[in-house]
Structure formats: C-alpha cells, structure tokens
Amino acid sequence: MEIDQKSKKVWLFQVWSDAGWDGRFPVWRLEFQFRRTVLRELGVTTAQDLTASLNSLWQYAMTQWLRLVVPTDDSNQTRWPAHPLWKELSQASFNSFPREPLSRIRKSRVPSDEYLFRNALGGVTSFMAREGLTNIELAVPVYFRKAQAYHEDLRRITGQDLNEYAKVRAKEKSRRFNKIRDPASIYSGEKYRRRKDGEPDRD
Numbered sequence: 007m008e009i010d011q012k013s014k015k016v017w018l019f020q021v022w023s024d025a026g027w028d029g030r031f032p033v034w035r036l037e038f039q040f041r042r043t044v045l046r047e048l049g050v051t052t053a054q055d056l057t058a059s060l061n062s063l064w065q066y067a068m069t070q071w072l073r074l075v076v077p078t079d080d081s082n083q084t085r086w087p088a089h090p091l092w093k094e095l096s097q098a099s100f101n102s103f104p105r106e107p108l109s110r111i112r113k114s115r116v117p118s119d120e121y122l123f124r125n126a127l128g129g130v131t132s133f134m135a136r137e138g139l140t141n142i143e144l145a146v147p148v149y150f151r152k153a154q155a156y157h158e159d160l161r162r163i164t165g166q167d168l169n170e171y172a173k174v175r176a177k178e179k180s181r182r183f184n185k186i187r188d189p190a191s192i193y194s195g196e197k198y199r200r201r202k203d204g205e206p207d208r209d
Contacts (some may be wrong), residue, residue: 008035032117036095038067047110054164060100066108066204068096 009015021191022033034176040063045051048066050059075086089095099105117126130142130149141147158166166174 008154009030016195034095038064038071044110047112048108049111049175049179057101058103059106061103061105062108065096065101068092068108 009018019027019029027033030119040048040050045056048059048063050056052065072088074092075083076089077083079088080086109121109125111121130146133149133152134145135149136139136144137145139148154168157164157166157171161167164171
C-alpha cells in the first residue's frame, strides 16, 4: 500500500519475491528507531554493544514499547494477550547473539537494591533453568566460568576478555550514574571522543 500510494519503491517487490512472497499476500513492515539517549540508558554505548544487543533491543521494543493485542473482557488492557502474529514477529533474529532482557536506566538514576538483587538476577536464573541447576550458590561459579569461556571465544572480535568487558562497562555506567564527575578521567583524548560517540576502539 505504501509503495503504491507514496514511496514507489517497486524494486522491493523483487526482494520480497526472492524471499518467498507470492505477489498476493500482504507484506508487513515493522521497524523501531532507537536514538542515542535511549541506547545509552539500555547499556548500548558502542558499535560492538549494538551488534550484540540487536535481538535484545527487538524484544524490548516488541514488549516494552509496542504491543498488538487481542481485546478481552478484562478491564485491565495490560493483561490482554498478545496477538499470535505479534508473538511470531517478536521472535525475529538478526544474528546469533542471545536474546537478553533489557532494562532502561535513566541518567543519574543509580539502580536500586531491588533492581540489582532481584531484576538483574534474571540472567543467572535463566542460566539455572537452562542448565537444570537449583542451588544459586553452586550455579553462580558455573555461570561465571561459562561467561569467561564465552567472552574468550569473542575476544578475537571484541578484543576483550570477561574482566576487560566488565571493567569497561562498569566505568561507562559509573559515568552515567554520575559516580565519576569527569568522563574524560575514564578515557582520554581521541579514545574518549570515540567512546562518547559510540565508535569502536582502534587499539
């Protein structure tokens, strides 16, 4: 409809046909725009972060920003079930990185104990469920070793092992929470400018 009435991008017909479109069924376009402020509040500050977070960002947008639901008699619309089509679209994947829950933390808002010790444990409890573990004291060391191995595998791409990854992210979040008054104290000169603009490090 948009192509016929507005954009005239008829070349998309061939792209869709190559992907299996039969020329008759409706085509949906679903897209979201994340600006820099929101990305930072979601913990995405570099190009590497963006690549690793595409699936998580999609899930966040499909559940926290926008939902297509099936109306029911329930007066509380937040309890209306998601439309089956929406559920299908929400499963779209852009790469092989895991789909992790994202929480938006506003600038200057230091996370509360409830966030840190309840909500932020989502990754650990998901790991426990996947691995069939029931004791968190035993699960955390296993989770840590798996995290080390995962980041070691990615090191050739990111240039960071788990410790370096955690150190950089902690410093960036300290700046966001105003725990570090001078952001340049983390990175100096050109390296700080690249970090600030979301560019990858060159060294």
